[in-house]
Amino acid sequence: MEIHPPKAAHNLREFAIELMTIVAGIVIAISLEQAVESIHWHHKVETARESLREELQEADDFYQFRVTANECVGQRLSQLNDIAEAAARHEHSESVGDLTLHIGHLLADDAWQSERAAQSLVHFPLAERKAYSQTYGQQNDIRGWVNQELAAWAAIRLLQGDPGTLTPSDFTVIRQNIQIARTLNYLIVLNAGAQLERASKLGLPKGRVASDEARAVCTPLKRTAPTLPYTTY
Numbered sequence: 354m355e356i357h358p359p360k361a362a363h364n365l366r367e368f369a370i371e372l373m374t375i376v377a378g379i380v381i382a383i384s385l386e387q388a389v390e391s392i393h394w395h396h397k398v399e400t401a402r403e404s405l406r407e408e409l410q411e412a413d414d415f416y417q418f419r420v421t422a423n424e425c426v427g428q429r430l431s432q433l434n435d436i437a438e439a440a441a442r443h444e445h446s447e448s449v450g451d452l453t454l455h456i457g458h459l460l461a462d463d464a465w466q467s468e469r470a471a472q473s474l475v476h477f478p479l480a481e482r483k484a485y486s487q488t489y490g491q492q493n494d495i496r497g498w499v500n501q502e503l504a505a506w507a508a509i510r511l512l513q514g515d516p517g518t519l520t521p522s523d524f525t526v527i528r529q530n531i532q533i534a535r536t537l538n539y540l541i542v543l544n545a546g547a548q549l550e551r552a553s554k555l556g557l558p559k560g561r562v563a564s565d566e567a568r569a570v571c572t573p574l575k576r577t578a579p580t581l582p583y584t585t586y
Contacts, residue, residue, distance in 0.1 A: 401473040408464040416545035417560025425571035440516030450575025505534040
């Protein structure tokens with residue numbers, strides 16, 4: 354193999370040709386690299402978008418359930434408040450059954466956190482990225498309210514069994530947590546409706562409510578003592 358050193362340009366025209374050849378090569382190389390990078394991120398964005406849509410679809414099922422169950426949850430809290438007030442007045446009251454009310458599933462954001470860590474989100478169109486960010490930001494607030502709601506219902510379960518055995522301090526705790534549960538239910542349902550509107554704008558299908566879940570939350574309160582002293586979610 355013979356290696357020949359590059360020939361020096363003899364005039365300005367030859368120098369310009371040599372320079373343009375080098376520049377063209379660099380431009381072509383950069384363009385090809387950018388094209389490959391663009392194809393790569395286009396695929397990543399499509400995969401991320403599908404992952405987010407699947408995760409938000411589950412969240413929409415929760416939101417739709419809470420909107421559907423709103424009236425039944427409110428009625429149950431009013432019924433429990435009446436039972437507590439009657440017992441506080443030392444009126445005879447039947448035993449109260451299991452108060453483990455189904456109020457929905459936990460809200461996940463694993464896909465959102467994963468795609469954010471992978472930097473996929475910065476390649477979304479700005480308007481779409483903003484819409485997803487608002488949706489997940491509100492979802493984080495709702496998840497916090499749901500956790501508080503679970504704690505409130507845990508305290509309300511002091512009513513399980515014979516209300517006549519409860520102390521004045523027990524009734525204070527129950528009254529406070531019934532009001533907390535009412536407020537949280539209002540906030541969750543109100544914002545669930547807003548989340549469903551955001552989902553619709555993102556093109557997600559309407560949330561689905563399982564008939565057995567809706568039926569379970571609206572089941573009349575049992576007035577027989579539970580078999581266990583307490584229950585958990």
